[in-house]
Structures are given as C-alpha cells and as structure tokens.
Amino acid sequence: MKTALIALYVLTVTAPVWIALLAVPQTDHSFSSEVAKNSGLIGIGVLLMQFVLAARLPLTNRFFGLDSVMVFHRSMGIFALALMLVHPVLLAFGEGNWKLLYGLDQTWYIWAGKTTLLLLLVHILISVFRRSLNLSFERWRVLHNTLAIAIIALALLHSWYAGGDLSAFPMQALWVLLGGVAIAAFVWHRLIRPQRLAAKPYRVEDVRQESPDVWTLRLALPEGEVSEHLPGQFNFLTFPNSAAVPAEEHHFTISSSPTLNGFVESTIKASGDLTSQIGEIQRGETVIVHGDFGRFSYTLQRDESELVFIAGGIGITPLMSMLRHMRDTDDKRRVVILYGNKTEADILFRSELADMQSMQEPILHVEHVLSEPDEKWPGESGHIDGKLLNRLLGGDLMKTGFYICGPAAMTDQVVTALRRQKVPCRNLHTESFSLTEDTAPTSARSVLRKWVTALIVVVAVAVTVIVAEMRTDGNEPSGDGHEHSRSHSESA
Template sequence: MKTALIALYLLTVTAPVWIALLAVPQTDHSLWSEVAKNSGLIGIGVLLMQFVLASRLPVTNRYFGLDSVMIFHRSMGMFALALLLVHPVLLAFGEGNWKLLYGLDQTWYIWAGKTTLLLLLVHILISVFRRSLRLSFERWRVFHDSLAIAIIALALLHSWYAGGDLSALPMQILWVLLGGAAIAAFVWHRLIRPRRLASKPYRVDDVRQESPDVCTLRFALPEGETANHLPGQFHFLTFPNSAVVPAEEHHFTISSSPTLTGFVESTIKASGDFTSQVGKIQSGETAIVQGNFGRFSYTLNRNESELVFIAGGIGITPLMSMLRHMRDIGDERPVTLIYGNKTEADIVFRSELDEMQSTQQPSLQVVHVLSTPKEPWPGEHGHIDGKLLNRLLGGELMKTGFYLCGPAAMTSKVVTALRQHKVPRHNIHTESFSLTEDTAPTSARSIFRKWVTALAIVIAVVVTVTVAGIRAGGSEASGDGHEHSHSHHSH
C-alpha cells in the first residue's frame, strides 16, 4: 500500500505534463521554453497536492505517520518554489524575451504569476523562521492558510490564461479536478471536520499533578465512543471555552492505555505560554479532540522479542502508554526502560514505574539517569549516550526493538550509538514532539522519507526534461514572442 500511495502521488503531480504531451505531442517552442512550461505545470501540481498532504488523511497517517507526511510536505513546498522560480527564467531565455522578468508593461495574468512567486516565497520564509519571528502557532496558521489560498488561486488563474496547454479540454478537466481536490481537502480539514468534532466534545474529568511542572489531564469520551488509539500515539487538543488557555490546537501524546475504559489521558509538561497554563484547567471543561496519529507503537512490530525504551524528560509519555498497555494485556516480553531527567523531582510516573518493576508487570527493568541531581544520587549520572548504552546493553541485539522519545540531541546520539552496535535500522523507532523537524536523521523512517523525497524530485525533473525534449521536437526556434507562443487568450 505504501508503494501504491507513493506512485499515486507521483502520478498526480506529474499528470499535467503527461496530459499536455498527449493533447499536443509537439509544439513550435524551443526546448528551454518547454522545460519552463513543464516546471510551471509540475510546480502547480505539487502546490495543489500540498493541501491534500496537510489534511491529516487517515490513510497517509496509517502507512507513513503524520510527522513523516508533514516533513515531506515541507520539503515538497521548497521543491515547488524552486520549480516556479525556474519557470519564468527559462521561459524568458527560451522565448528570447527577458522583459518577462523585469518589464512593467505586462498583462494581468503575468502579474498574477509574479505575485504567486512573491507570496510563495513569503509563505515559505514565514514557515521556516516562525520561531525566530516569535509567531504563535495559531497566528502562523492563519498566515499559512490565507497565503496558501491566495497562492493557489493566483497560480491557477495564471496558468489558465497564460498557458497555451490549458486550451486543451483534457488539461482544463485535469486543472478543475486537481483544483477541486485541493479545495475539498482544505474545506474538510479546516471547516467541516472541526465542526463535526466540536459536536462531540470530550469532557475534562480530572487534572492531577505528576511533578512540579507536569500534569495529567483525563478526558471522558463522548457517549458511545471507546478509546481506539494505539499505545504511543498522539492527538490534537483544543479547549474552546477555557478561561485559562486560548482556543488553540496543540498536539499531545496519549499517555493512557487504550484499555482504559471510557477515558483517555494526556500528560503535559509546562514548557511554553500555552502548556504552562494547562494545569489550571478545571474539571468539567470541554475539549475538542482529533486523533489518533503516529506510528510510534510497539504493537506495530510484533517480531521484536525484547524491548528497550529510552526516554528523556516528558518523552516518557508514549512509552508509559505502551508499558501500561503491556501490563493490561499481560504481554510478557522483557522491557528495559532507560529514563533520563535533570533531577529526582523531575521523574514522572515514578511510583507507578516502581510498582511495575517490583511486580514484573510487565517484566521491567528501570534505569534512571540524572544529569544534575540536587542530592546524593546512587544511580546513573550524566546523559544517555553511547558510553552509557555500552555499559547497560550487551549481548545479541538483533531481535531487540528500541523506542526513543526525548530531546533531539539525545535521540541523535542514541541512534548513532545503536547503529555502532549493529542494531538494524528497522528496529530503531523514534518519536518527536515536532511535526516539521527531523530529530533522528539516521533512523529507518527518516531515511525512507528522504528516499521518497529524492525519488519524487528526480522523477519530476526527469519527466520535465524528457517530455520537453519530445514536445520541442529538436526545434531551435524561440517562437514569435511570449504572448503568441505561451498564451491562448487574446488581450
């Protein structure tokens, strides 16, 4: 199914070029003009598919995970920008008309194309530098959505009126279908689904303090619903009527086991303006919950006979969900938990972990690692790194599954150390609290994602150049000027 979804994506974003080739097998344009047009067509195809990728489709989350989809989404946005920046430069060169780039006496749809490029550049810069600009997630999303709609509208108008290929009926049908899919994905994701979720709100049943800066929120499920998440997954929470936190959407791990009847729990650390106020939420408040997302779960890897969980700080939450699930279903696989914190007071779920370890439910060995203990500490000191793993882990690791969640620096060091121990990449599973940053660049999922991204770019470039060569027919002519050869509308 993964292969089929990847193939469908590649076929969709390159479809404009293939349809153009079938509709008009040869043109009187130069090779560079054809490369320019194809760059524009595929660039717009990629942009339209960005709406679909961002719409949190269950099928893409199931096979790839939402984090991988969103990182891919970001990479393809950069690629679309590159294609659309190349488009006018090569077109001006191929048509021998450099005034296309700097001339002020242009038709409205050429200005629409130039405005598209400018807005797309601003759009990507704001996304990349959101934290540096100190934009809140909600404010950034308003910018993101507004600019995205404007970009697509202008791009479709520019291509419809400026592109000669759009005079062919099959191309017009394709443009309507792709544009309709993008609009439908946006409307579903941002308008229809939120309203449907709001009609079945969850209720905050309990708020309990786990440590000085960590609390757990228990949510009562709507009537008739049961917990259906995999242990280790996360969901999105919004508190629409809260007096203490803004009605912003944030994603948090589900720390409870799906065996918990009638409730789900999220354990949240105070680390920003929003999360620092979550502990003040009152029982009885409503929450809009969207989920479940992610592929970080031991239940997806049944072939692993032993498990090693490695957590840093609040990264314990998805692993705790897995441990609770293993306890509840009687999974007897041995688990070693290596749990790093700054001080003893920062250890979350300590009493429950101690109970699990003493009762062997599951068969659990817990190793606490403190980086800056405030009092004499008999346990491990420092950070979770290769030296610590060398001392704690020995023997055959080929059938051991490693599950890592914590700070990016820890994750990177641990993955590198595990690879030095010859642990297969497919046995190293990582989770990040960021949906747009790759915190484990050497993990199997990351390498697969990079491979898919590279494949998409290479295929798009090869299709662009190959079809351009076929349609140009070896012509060296530059055409009779931009308006004649590039547009099918009179003006």
C-alpha cells in the first residue's frame, strides 16, 4: 500500500505535464520555455497536494505516520519553491524576453505569478525560521493557512490565464479537479472535522501531578466510544472553554495503555504558552480530541524479539504507554529501559517502573541515568551516549528493537551511536515532539522518507525535461519576445 500511495502522489503532481503533452503534443516554443512551463505546472501540482498532505488523513497516517508526512510536506514545499523559481528564469531565457523578470509594464496575470512567488518565499521562510522569529504556534498556523490559500488562488489564476496549455479542455478539467480536491481537503481539515469533533467532546476526569512541572490529565471518552489507539501514539487536544489555558490545538503523547477502559491519559510538561498552566485545568472541563496519530509503537514490529527503550525527560510518556500495554497483555518479550534525566527529582513514574521491574510484568530492567546527580546517587551518571550503550547493552543487537524518545540532541546522539554498532536502521524507531523536524536522520522511517523524497524529486525533474524534449523536438529559441507562454495557445 505504501508503494501505491507514493505512486499515486507522483502521478498526481506530474499529471499536468502529461495531460499537456496529450493535449498539445508539439509546440514551436524552445526547449527552455517548455522546461520552464513544465516546472510551473508540476510546482502547482505539488502546491495543490500540500493541502492533502496537511489534512491528517487516516490513510497516510496509518502507513507513514503523521510526523513523517509533515516533514515530507515541508520538503515538498521547498521543492515547489525551487520549481517556481526556475519557471520565470527559464521562461525569460527561452522566450528571449528578460522583461518578464524586471519589467513593470506587465498584464495582471503576470503580476499574479510574481506575487505568488513572493508569497511562497515568505511562506517557506516563516515556516523554517518560526522559532527564530518568535512566532507562537497558533499565530504561525493562522499566517501559514492564510498565505497557503492566497498562494494557491494566485497560482491557479496565473496559470489559467497566462499558460497556453490551459486553453485545452483536458487541462482545464484537471485544474478544476485538483483545485477541488485541495479545497475539499482544506475545508474538511479546518472546518468540517473540527465541528464534528467538538460535537463529541471528552471530559477532564482527573488532573494528577507527577513532578513539580509535569501533570497527567485523565480524559473520559464520550459515551459509547472506546479507546482504539496504539500504545505510543499521540492526540491533538484543544481546551475550548478553559480559563487556565488558551483554546489552541496542540499534540500530546498518550501515556496510558489502550486497555484503560473509558479513559485516555496524557502526561504533559509545563513549558510553553499552553502547557505552563496545565496544572490549573479543572475537572469537568471539556476537551476536543483529534487522534490517534503516529507509528511509534512496538505493536507494529512483531519480529523484534527483544526491546530497548531509551528516553530523556518527558520522552518517557510514549514508552510508558507501551510498557503498560505489555504488562496488561502479558507480553513476554524482554525490555531494557534507559531513562535519562537531570536530577533524581525529575524522574517520572519511578515507583511504577520499580514495581514493574520487581514483579517482572513485563520482563523489565530499568537503568536511570542522571546528568546532574547529587553525591548520594548510586546509579549511572552522565549522558546516554555510545560508551554507556556499549557497556550496558553489548551482545547481539540485530534482532533488538530500539525505541527512542527525548530531546533532539539525545535522539541524534543515540541513533548515531547505535548505527556505529551496526544496528540496522529498520530496528531504530524514534519519536519527536516536533512534527516538522527530523531529529533522527538515520532511523528507519527517516531513511524511507528521504528515499521517497529524493525519488519524487528525481522523477519530477526527469518528467519536466523529457516531456519538454518530446514537445519541442529540438526547436530553437524563437526570440520573438512572446509575452509569457500565453502565445502558445495562439501558435499551437
């Protein structure tokens, strides 16, 4: 199914070029002009599919995981920008009309294209440098969505009126179809689904303090619903009527087991704008829950005979969900957990982990590692690095599954160390609390995503060039100063 979804994506984003070729097999434009037009067509195809990727569709989450989809979404946005930058430069060169780039005396649809490019550049920059710009997540999301709508509207208008290929009915039908799909995905994601979720809210059953700055929220499910999440997944939570926290949507890991009937729990650290007052949430408040997401779960990897869980700080939460599920389902696999914190007071679920180890439910060995221990600390100290992993693990790790969740620096360090020990990337599973950053570039899903991204870029570029060659068949630049590519409809 993964291969089918990837193939469908490639076919969709390159469809405008193939349809244009079928509609008008030959043109009198130059090769450079055709490459430019194809770049623009595929660029718009990629932009339209961005709405689908961002819509949190169950199908893409099931096979790839929402975090991988969103990192891919970001990469494709940058690729679309590259295609759109190539488009006017090669077009000006191919048509012999450099005024397309700097001239002020242009028709409105040329200005629409220039505005599209400018807005797309701003769109990418604020996404990449959101933290440096001190943009809150909610403010960034509003700006992100507004710009996205403006970009695609201007791009469709520009291509419809400036592109000669759009005078052919098949191309017009394709544009209406792809545009309709993008609009439907956006309306479903931002309007219809939120209303449906709000109609069946969860309720805060309990607020439990785990440490000075960490709280567990127990949420009661709507009447008649059962929890079907996998251990290790996460949800999006919104508190629409709370006096303690803003009504903003944020994602949090599920720390409870799916076996907890009628309830779901999330353990949250008080840190950002929303979470700093998480402990002030009152019992009985309503919560809008959207989930479940992620592929960070041992239940998806049944061929791993032994498991190693590595956590840093609040990164213990998805691993606790897995351990609780293993306990409740009597899973007999052996688990070693390495849990890093600054001080002894920062250790979460310490008593529960100790009980699991003493009862061997599951078959568990726990190692706490403190980076700033006091003099009385009897356990491991320092950081979870290659030396500690070699000393504590050793042996044959080829059939061991590693599940790593914590700060980005720790995750990258641990994955790098394990790869040096020849642990296959397919056995490295990571979770990041960011949906747009790759914190473990050599883990299994990261490697797959990079290969898929590279494949799509190569195929798109190849299609751009090959179709341009097929349509021009060696034509030389006309040099007659055509205005953009609209003249194609007049000469074809």
